[in-house]
Structure formats: structure tokens, C-alpha cells
Amino acid sequence: MLKSVVFTSLLLCSFALHGQNENVSLPLSPYSTFYAELISTLSKSFNAESPKEETHEPDAAWKNWLLVENYTFGKNRGDLPMIADLDALHPYFRDQVAMLIAVCKTKGIELAVVESYRTHSKQNEYKAMGKNYTRSVGGKSKHQYGLAVDVVPMINSVAQWENAKLWRKIGVIGEQLGFRWGGRWRSLYDPGHFEWTGGLSSYNLSLGQWPVIPKVPNYPCIEEDLSQLTKYWKALEIEQSSITRKEIASSKMN
Numbered sequence: 005m006l007k008s009v010v011f012t013s014l015l016l017c018s019f020a021l022h023g024q025n026e027n028v029s030l031p032l033s034p035y036s037t038f039y040a041e042l043i044s045t046l047s048k049s050f051n052a053e054s055p056k057e058e059t060h061e062p063d064a065a066w067k068n069w070l071l072v073e074n075y076t077f078g079k080n081r082g083d084l085p086m087i088a089d090l091d092a093l094h095p096y097f098r099d100q101v102a103m104l105i106a107v108c109k110t111k112g113i114e115l116a117v118v119e120s121y122r123t124h125s126k127q128n129e130y131k132a133m134g135k136n137y138t139r140s141v142g143g144k145s146k147h148q149y150g151l152a153v154d155v156v157p158m159i160n161s162v163a164q165w166e167n168a169k170l171w172r173k174i175g176v177i178g179e180q181l182g183f184r185w186g187g188r189w190r191s192l193y194d195p196g197h198f199e200w201t202g203g204l205s206s207y208n209l210s211l212g213q214w215p216v217i218p219k220v221p222n223y224p225c226i227e228e229d230l231s232q233l234t235k236y237w238k239a240l241e242i243e244q245s246s247i248t249r250k251e252i253a254s255s256k257m258n
């Protein structure tokens with residue numbers, strides 16, 4: 005539902021623009037249908053037990069985002085739920101990630117999205133869990149700008165964290181799409197992590213700069229999309245920080 009709402013609004017937005025300027029071509033992404041199908045399959049396979057009630061208010065669209073609970077992929081990822089929805093990402097990066105998933109699929113590799121956008125609260129939870137989880141405090145990870153994603157290959161619904169051969173294949177595909185791949189990192193080997201910043205540093209991002217996107221005509225409403233996305237991220241931050249506060253309060257009582 006959300007995908008169709010987002011997609012429809014993108015179309016409406018592009019038609020509006022088209023009316024003003026005949027030279028603007030329609031930003032139809034060649035893989036959007038595939039992307040929608042893929043995401044609905046992923047949602048079904050991993051969220052079968054907890055169907056969420058959907059909200060139809062545009063300002064609350066973030067409430068429909070796909071969440072992943074701890075241990076869903078066989079690993080301890082902390083108590084705060086992970087956001088695994090690609091719509092929580094920067095639109096250009098989101099489509100590149102959908103492309104990564106699609107290309108992997110053509111090569112027989114099923115990827116599951118473990119985490120997309122990450123709140124500061126979630127980042128700080130990882131930081132507190134130790135150096136095997138992250139080197140970055142809240143605000144320093146590309147996940148906090150919707151410009152990083154964590155994926156894992158699945159075989160028969162089992163996450164393949166230790167399959168180095170598979171990771172290499174996925175890593176190469178990701179790099180061909182222009183991503184930085186965490187599988188190249190020595191100090192914290194992180195093969196499921198892919199990011200793209202268009203050359204911006206964490207410092208640039210923290211100042212509120214957005215990367216310049218390569219396929220501008222495909223994103224006629226990028227400014228509006230990003231400002232809407234930022235509102236969703238803020239709403240999520242409030243929700244997750246309230247969970248964190250409740251946990252701290254209850255642990256103090258125990």
C-alpha cells in the first residue's frame with residue numbers, strides 16, 4: 005500500500021512538472037515494478053507473524069515501515085527494532101539498493117534487508133554493545149542519513165552470514181553500482197553494509213548537506229521528498245528514544 009502511495013505521489017508530482025515544462029521527461033524508473041514486487045515478497049516472508057495495521061495518513065507513513073525485531077536474522081542486534089524498509093532511505097540510494105537486490109536475484113542470490121535507516125537511539129545502542137557492532141556514535145553512521153543499508157543473503161530462509169564466497173559476489177555487484185562496501189573494511193569487516201554519499205563526508209552530512217544525485221531527471225521532487233523523509237526520521241527518533249527512556253526507567257526500578 006505504502007509503495008503504491010509513494011509511487012503514485014511521485015507520478016503525480018512528475019505529471020505536474022511535466023505540464024510546466026515540455027522538456028522534462030517522465031521519471032519512470034525501469035525497475036520500480038520489480039522493486040515493489042520484491043519488497044512485498046520480502047515483507048511477507050519476514051513479517052508473516054506480525055501483520056501491522058496500516059495507517060493512511062501521509063504524515064504518518066513512517067508508521068507503516070517494515071520493522072525487524074532482534075534475532076530475526078539469527079544475530080543479536082539489540083532491543084530497539086530495526087527499520088528494514090527501503091522507503092526509509094534517500095530516494096536515489098533506495099533505488100540503487102533495489103537494483104542491488106534485483107541484480108543479485110538474477111544471479112540466484114536472495115538478499116534480505118536487515119536494516120536501512122537507523123535512528124540515533126539505535127546507533128547509540130549499537131555503540132553501547134561494543135566495538136564489534138560499530139565504531140560510530142549517533143550521527144556518525146551513514147545509516148543516519150538514509151545512505152547506508154545492511155543486507156544478508158538468504159538460503160532456504162536461513163541468513164548466510166559466514167558465506168565468504170557469496171559475500172564477495174554481492175560486494176562486487178554493489179561496487180559496480182557505485183556503493184562503498186563494508187566487506188573491504190579491515191577494522192570492522194562488515195560485508196552486509198553498503199553505502200553511498202556521492203563523495204560527501206560524515207562531517208558534510210552532519211551539516212545537513214545532501215549528495216548530488218547522478219540521475220536528476222528521475223527525481224523531480226527530490227527536495228520535497230527529502231524534507232518529508234526528514235520529518236519521518238524525526239518522528240521515528242522520538243518514538244525510539246521514548247522506548248529507550250522507558251527501558252532505562254524500568255531497569256532502574258529493577
Ligand SMILES: [Zn+2]
Pocket residue numbers: 147152153154196197198
Ligand atoms: Zn551498516
